[in-house]
Amino acid sequence: MTHVPWCCKSEQRQIGGWPILAYTVRRLIILALSLLIAAMALFVLLRLLPGDPANALLGVGATDAQIAAARAQLGSDQPLATQFVQYLGNIARFDLGTSFVSRASVIGEIGNRMAVTVPLTLLGFLLALVIAIPLGIIAAVRAHTWYGWLISVVSQLGIAIPVFWLGILLVTAFSINLRWLPSGGFPLRGWQNLGEAATGMVLPVLTVALVMAASLLRYVRAATLDVLGSDFLRTARALGSGFAEALLRHGLRNGAVPVISILGIELASTFLGAVVVERVFSLPGLGSMLLLAIQQRDYPNLQGVLIVSTLLVLLIGFFADLLQRLIDPRLRDRARGAA
Amino acid sequence: MSSIGITGFETRRRFSPTLWMGLALVGLQLAIAVLALVWTPYDPTAMTGGRLEAPSWLHWAGTDRLGRDFLTQVMLGSQIALLVGSGAVLIGGIIGVSLGLLAAFASRWLDDALAATLDILIAFPTLLIAMLVVAASDQASLFSAIFAIGIALSAIVARLTRILAKRVLLLDYITAARTSGTSWPGIVLIHVLPNIWPTLAVNFALQFGLAAIAEASLSYLGLGAPPPNPSWGHLLQEAQGTVYTAPIGAFVPGLALVLLVVGINLLADGLRDVVDPTQETSR
Numbered sequence: 001m002t003h004v005p006w007c008c009k010s011e012q013r014q015i016g017g018w019p020i021l022a023y024t025v026r027r028l029i030i031l032a033l034s035l036l037i038a039a040m041a042l043f044v045l046l047r048l049l050p051g052d053p054a055n056a057l058l059g060v061g062a063t064d065a066q067i068a069a070a071r072a073q074l075g076s077d078q079p080l081a082t083q084f085v086q087y088l089g090n091i092a093r094f095d096l097g098t099s100f101v102s103r104a105s106v107i108g109e110i111g112n113r114m115a116v117t118v119p120l121t122l123l124g125f126l127l128a129l130v131i132a133i134p135l136g137i138i139a140a141v142r143a144h145t146w147y148g149w150l151i152s153v154v155s156q157l158g159i160a161i162p163v164f165w166l167g168i169l170l171v172t173a174f175s176i177n178l179r180w181l182p183s184g185g186f187p188l189r190g191w192q193n194l195g196e197a198a199t200g201m202v203l204p205v206l207t208v209a210l211v212m213a214a215s216l217l218r219y220v221r222a223a224t225l226d227v228l229g230s231d232f233l234r235t236a237r238a239l240g241s242g243f244a245e246a247l248l249r250h251g252l253r254n255g256a257v258p259v260i261s262i263l264g265i266e267l268a269s270t271f272l273g274a275v276v277v278e279r280v281f282s283l284p285g286l287g288s289m290l291l292l293a294i295q296q297r298d299y300p301n302l303q304g305v306l307i308v309s310t311l312l313v314l315l316i317g318f319f320a321d322l323l324q325r326l327i328d329p330r331l332r333d334r335a336r337g338a339a
Numbered sequence: 340m341s342s343i344g345i346t347g348f349e350t351r352r353r354f355s356p357t358l359w360m361g362l363a364l365v366g367l368q369l370a371i372a373v374l375a376l377v378w379t380p381y382d383p384t385a386m387t388g389g390r391l392e393a394p395s396w397l398h399w400a401g402t403d404r405l406g407r408d409f410l411t412q413v414m415l416g417s418q419i420a421l422l423v424g425s426g427a428v429l430i431g432g433i434i435g436v437s438l439g440l441l442a443a444f445a446s447r448w449l450d451d452a453l454a455a456t457l458d459i460l461i462a463f464p465t466l467l468i469a470m471l472v473v474a475a476s477d478q479a480s481l482f483s484a485i486f487a488i489g490i491a492l493s494a495i496v497a498r499l500t501r502i503l504a505k506r507v508l509l510l511d512y513i514t515a516a517r518t519s520g521t522s523w524p525g526i527v528l529i530h531v532l533p534n535i536w537p538t539l540a541v542n543f544a545l546q547f548g549l550a551a552i553a554e555a556s557l558s559y560l561g562l563g564a565p566p567p568n569p570s571w572g573h574l575l576q577e578a579q580g581t582v583y584t585a586p587i588g589a590f591v592p593g594l595a596l597v598l599l600v601v602g603i604n605l606l607a608d609g610l611r612d613v614v615d616p617t618q619e620t621s622r
Contacts, residue, residue, distance in 0.1 A: 034459055047476050160600035162552045164559050165573075165593035169580050172586055269464045276466070276556055278577070291560060294474040302474070313462045 023325055031318045038310045043087055046303055047080075096304035101296050106304035109289065114308075115190060117278070117285035121203065121271045124208025128266075131213040136220025140228060141247075152221065157213025163273065167207045167280035174203060184281035204281045212270055219262045230254065238282040257328045264320025268313040356389035357374075358609020364602025368595075372418045383406035383415055384567065394587055401587045403576065412569040413591050419570045420551045420599060423485050427550035428543050430489025431496050436539070437491065439500025440531070443508060444523055448537040454501065464466040465553050473562045481564035488553045492546050499542055537614035548600040555596055571596050 062070075078086070090096065096106035135151050142148035175183035186200050188195035227233060227247070232254070236246040275287030282288075286305055293301035359489045385407065392402040401409050442453040460468070463486065471488035473479055507513065507530065516526055558564040558572030566573065571592035578588030 030455075034455065037456065038459055045471065045475070156604065157597070157601060159554075160548065160597050160604060162555055162559075162572075162593070162596060164556060165575060165596070168582065168589050168593070172582055172589060173581075176583060176586070265462065268384060268462050272465050272467050275470070279560055290470075291562075294470060294562070297474075306471075314459070315463060321372065 018325070020322075020325055024322060027321055031314060033312050035311065038314065039088060039091060039139060039307070040084075042303065042306050042310070043084055046299060054138045071136050085153050091307060096307065097300040099301050100302075106231070106300050110286065110302065110304055110308050112190075113284060113289050114288045116186060116283050117271065117274050117287060118286060120204055120208060120274060120283070121267070123201070123205045123265055124270060125213060127205060127209035128212035128216055129263075132216035132220055133211065135213075136217045137224050139217065139221045140224035143225070151217070155214045155217040155221075158210065159218070161214075163207060163211050163276045164280050166211060167203070167277060170203050170207055171280070175313075184283070186283050200281070200283075204283060207277055207280070208270055208274070212266055216259075216262070216266060219259055220255075224251070226258075227251040227255045253327055255326055260320055260324050260327070264316050268316045271312060271316075272309055344418060353437060353608050355612055357605050361604070361606030361609050362375055365606055366416050366600055368421065368599050368602065371414055372421050375411075375414040375418055379408075379411040379414055380595045381411050383407065383569065393585070401585055403574075404585075405589065408572075409591065412574055413571070413595055415569045416571040416574060416592060417480070417595060417599070419564065420554060422490065422545065423481070423554040424547040424550045426485035427488035427492055428547050430486060431492030431546060432539075432543055432548075434490070434493035435496025436500050438497040440504055440527055442451075442497070443500040443531075444527075450501075454498075455522035457494050457501070461498060465491040465495075465549055466556050469553055469557060470560070470562055473557065473604045479562055479565055481568060484554055484557055484563045487557070488550045490552060491553065492592075496539075496542065500535065500539065503538055504531050506529050506572065508533045516562050540614065541607050541611045544603055544610060548603040548607075551596065551599055551603070598620065 010046050035286055045319045094107055096110070098105055099109065102109075102303075135155075139148045139151040171183045174181045181202050182200050183203075184200070187196040191197050191295055194287075227249075233313075237243065241249065274285055274288055277283070278285040278287040279291065286309065289301060292298070293305060386405060386487050387402070387408050390404055391400065394401045403409050403412065410426070438453065438457075442450045442457075445453070468491035469487040472490050473483055476483040476487070513526060513530060516530060521529070554563060554570065555572030555575070558568075558570035559576045560572075563572060574592040575589060577579070578585065578592070582589045
């Protein structure tokens with residue numbers, strides 16, 4: 001184990017402790033402001049949508065009095081400023097209203113749907129990491145071998161493949177030709193019917209993972225190439241570390257920093273992009289709820305899905321930024337210098 | 340931006356095999372789309388064979404569930420992909436470049452606000468934003484798909500333009516131009532745009548690929564141009580239902596789309612080496 005005597009780790013940690021707190025507070029303020037901006041944008045967007053929500057609620061043939069009553073009930077006869085304050089208050093209390101179509105509570109429906117989308121996204125994400133990190137490192141370290149080259153070419157092809165087509169191809173191969181797995185659907189009783197739910201998730205998770213791995217691999221490869229050309233790696237080698245040890249001990253931490261911000265973006269876009277995968281495999285997730293809400297002009301459901309997914313996307317960004325600061329003290333110092 | 344005269348870069352400025360392959364793939368699609376304007380193997384709406392026939396000499400890609408020639412549909416689909424791709428990049432480019440330049444020239448407060456908004460928008464996938472724009476338009480049509488994808492792309496273009504323009508604005512010759520009394524539209528046209536267009540052009544090519552995938556996804560979800568528009572996404576969505584009896588239908592449109600996007604990506608990579616030798620290639 002190489003030890004660098006002039007770099008005292010414990011002291012560095014002590015000094016590093018406070019800027020990270022200051023950074024967390026600053027980043028929390030940014031998070032809150034972004035949420036407010038996003039909430040405003042959604043408020044405006046939903047009012048740009050064609051049609052009066054009162055009409056959507058009542059259907060065809062409602063009298064003027066009924067429409068007026070529905071508007072009063074929805075609050076859409078109030079001035080916009082009042083509506084906005086009410087809307088913010090409702091969001092803060094996690095009261096997202098009830099669906100125009102099914103009359104079910106929006107937040108309850110979102111909860112049910114998350115039970116499909118969250119495992120799909122997270123399992124796909126983990127599997128993508130397991131595929132992309134080792135292959136990306138191999139593609140960089142062995143860039144001049146035939147398999148290093150092959151990995152790069154396959155990942156280039158992978159980013160050009162639309163998610164839904166990959167899903168259809170996997171269904172054709174594994175459900176129709178080999179008959180190993182179901183081609184889609186999710187049991188009505190959900191995860192209580194564990195066996196059926198799990199086999200139903202295999203192909204969707206694989207689809208998500210392969211698409212994500214193709215694009216992650218390119219970033220892992222680029223980050224590893226940067227590390228391989230760095231001075232610190234040469235120094236570590238000169239101080240007696242083996243190649244693998246130097247790469248694991250110094251390279252991993254350095255290479256991880258740029259990759260983490262990409263990971264955050266990828267995780268968020270996979271979560272939101274689940275709409276396509278869920279359609280391919282007819283899964284009752286958040287994405288299919290969004291699609292249905294758009295088709296049926298079910299504004300409370302649409303608003304609810306958008307608010308919850310925006311919140312999740314912003315939270316993922318927050319944690320990705322924080323994690324980067326925890327791993328890389330240089331970013332912390334820069335933050336302290338700027339403050 | 341350009342570092343002419345540095346040895347070692349010179350060789351890379353020539354047309355690379357990457358660029359040639361990209362040009363060939365995109366050129367092929369373009370030729371097919373133009374050919375389909377004047378000639379297709381069959382009338383696209385006529386039932387010229389049995390339902391869901393397997394590929395044969397008469398129908399190279401088989402027939403669809405209404406007995407129409409599938410190859411004809413796929414050829415017409417390439418028109419839609421190219422049309423939506425270029426239309427969306429045009430709209431996204433105009434809005435994005437304007438917004439990016441505005442942010443770069445604006446007061447610090449406006450610039451920060453725009454940058455923060457763009458950062459939030461970029462966290463959302465192109466497809467999702469396009470879905471919402473389609474939802475906001477009265478009726479789904481080819482134009483609403485182009486417009487929606489263009490809007491969704493504009494955030495990415497705007498962010499890139501802002502960063503590139505700000506980098507140029509820091510240079511000494513801008514200060515010189517300002518002190519000599521050049522107005523800011525003059526600075527944009529004479530100094531900023533000529534300096535940033537190579538990078539923008541490469542980015543537009545990548546956006547084109549994104550737009551083609553987004554269009555197919557929208558159509559697959561039933562939010563694209565309504566039938567009988569034979570968008571590849573729509574063809575795939577129909578073929579998925581009949582994949583047991585006619586697996587070829589689920590294969591050909593997807594392959595066409597992947598070849599187009601790979602071609603565009605190769606073209607962008609090759610173009611980057613030609614126009615902007617300072618940038619590292621992704622290879």
